[in-house]
Amino acid sequence: MLELEGVTVRFGGTTAVEDVSLRVGAGSVLAVLGPSGCGKSTLLRAVAGLERLDAGTVRWEGRDLAGVPTHERGFALMFQDGQLFAHASVAQNIDYPLRLRRAGRAERTRRVEELLELVGLPGYGDRRPATLSGGEQQRVALARSLAADPVLLLLDEPLSALDRSLRDRLAGDLREILVATGTTALLVTHDHDEAFTVADRMAVMLAGSVAQEGPSSEVWRAPATRDVAEFVGFETFLSGAPLLAFRRAAGASGDPPTGTLALRRAALRVDASGQLRGIVRRAVTVSDAVQLQVDVEGVGAMAATTQDAGIRRGDHVALRADLSLSAYVFSGNHQNNG
Numbered sequence: 001m002l003e004l005e006g007v008t009v010r011f012g013g014t015t016a017v018e019d020v021s022l023r024v025g026a027g028s029v030l031a032v033l034g035p036s037g038c039g040k041s042t043l044l045r046a047v048a049g050l051e052r053l054d055a056g057t058v059r060w061e062g063r064d065l066a067g068v069p070t071h072e073r074g075f076a077l078m079f080q081d082g083q084l085f086a087h088a089s090v091a092q093n094i095d096y097p098l099r100l101r102r103a104g105r106a107e108r109t110r111r112v113e114e115l116l117e118l119v120g121l122p123g124y125g126d127r128r129p130a131t132l133s134g135g136e137q138q139r140v141a142l143a144r145s146l147a148a149d150p151v152l153l154l155l156d157e158p159l160s161a162l163d164r165s166l167r168d169r170l171a172g173d174l175r176e177i178l179v180a181t182g183t184t185a186l187l188v189t190h191d192h193d194e195a196f197t198v199a200d201r202m203a204v205m206l207a208g209s210v211a212q213e214g215p216s217s218e219v220w221r222a223p224a225t226r227d228v229a230e231f232v233g234f235e236t237f238l239s240g241a242p243l244l245a246f247r248r249a250a251g252a253s254g255d256p257p258t259g260t261l262a263l264r265r266a267a268l269r270v271d272a273s274g275q276l277r278g279i280v281r282r283a284v285t286v287s288d289a290v291q292l293q294v295d296v297e298g299v300g301a302m303a304a305t306t307q308d309a310g311i312r313r314g315d316h317v318a319l320r321a322d323l324s325l326s327a328y329v330f331s332g333n334h335q336n337n338g
């Protein structure tokens with residue numbers, strides 16, 4: 001098991017990582033999710049032993065890794081751009097860590113075949129990396145990372161260089177491969193869908209610190225703060241009079257809990273029988289829905305969605321609220337579904 005306690009990394013006057021404590025249980029996958037510049041890569045590099053800690057400890061199986069060099073930690077690192085050896089074949093790339101470990105030839109051949117199968121590229125051994133698509137190259141990089149049987153796999157934005165549809169597909173495959181191999185992994189990414197697909201637990205990192213850590217579904221459903229909510233995709237935030245008006249129209253009873261109501265876009269749908277009324281200010285068609293910005297009567301601007309591709313700016317619409325896609329957020333604590 002990996003344990004970080006009070007990990008702090010500074011660069012001159014900048015604190016890139018501040019007092020981060022996290023655990024990754026054996027066989028589980030933790031995603032550190034945060035915007036660019038929040039300190040994710042620095043944290044990963046600190047775990048790998050590539051960055052000096054200014055405070056705190058990194059432990060593996062209870063052993064403090066201070067002073068243990070990167071190559072003796074038994075961890076593997078995989079980056080956004082795979083970093084394959086361009087002049088070697090796919091098989092030679094995957095074989096490289098096996099050769100370093102002086103495995104026998106027959107075992108190496110068998111293992112390379114097995115890994116190619118695992119990442120969905122059987123028969124690709126003789127190809128050069130340059131003849132592969134970006135997604136295939138990342139599959140090879142993953143196979144190479146797994147070849148050394150690392151006790152911990154460190155993934156730095158492994159899918160970020162790929163386009164959206166490929167990234168979604170590969171994220172699902174990556175999840176399956178990590179589960180099938182029982183790999184313990186720490187993934188850092190800015191993409192919340194990727195974190196949600198690949199990991200069991202999430203740590204949302206903002207400005208160097210962990211703002212919330214827990215099972216992915218819990219962070220998704222009940223973000224602890226407004227900043228976390230915004231980062232995991234909540235789009236509308238209501239408090240004061242607009243909140244009261246919204247609750248009344250949505251049929252919520254009693255007094256609202258203190259705090260701000262955060263709503264996902266899907267919490268508000270165009271529905272002729274809905275009790276909220278509004279005027280569409282913007283309608284943008286995406287792959288499988290139309291995203292709306294609606295001026296809701298008595299409430300104000302809210303993000304909403306519809307499947308009706310005929311809805312235009314200026315249309316008067318009725319809307320239905322689904323409070324299961326909302327959460328009350330505070331600066332320090334949270335409570336779901338008032």
Ligand code: ADP
Pocket residue numbers: 011014015016034035036037038039040041042043
């Ligand atoms: P992320 O991976 O979340 O994008 P980084 O860990 O790369 O964030 O960077 C966090 C902060 O630390 C940034 O402000 C970055 O400019 C700074 N930083 C990262 N590496 C160095 C370095 N080697 N020297 C100085 N500042 C750095």
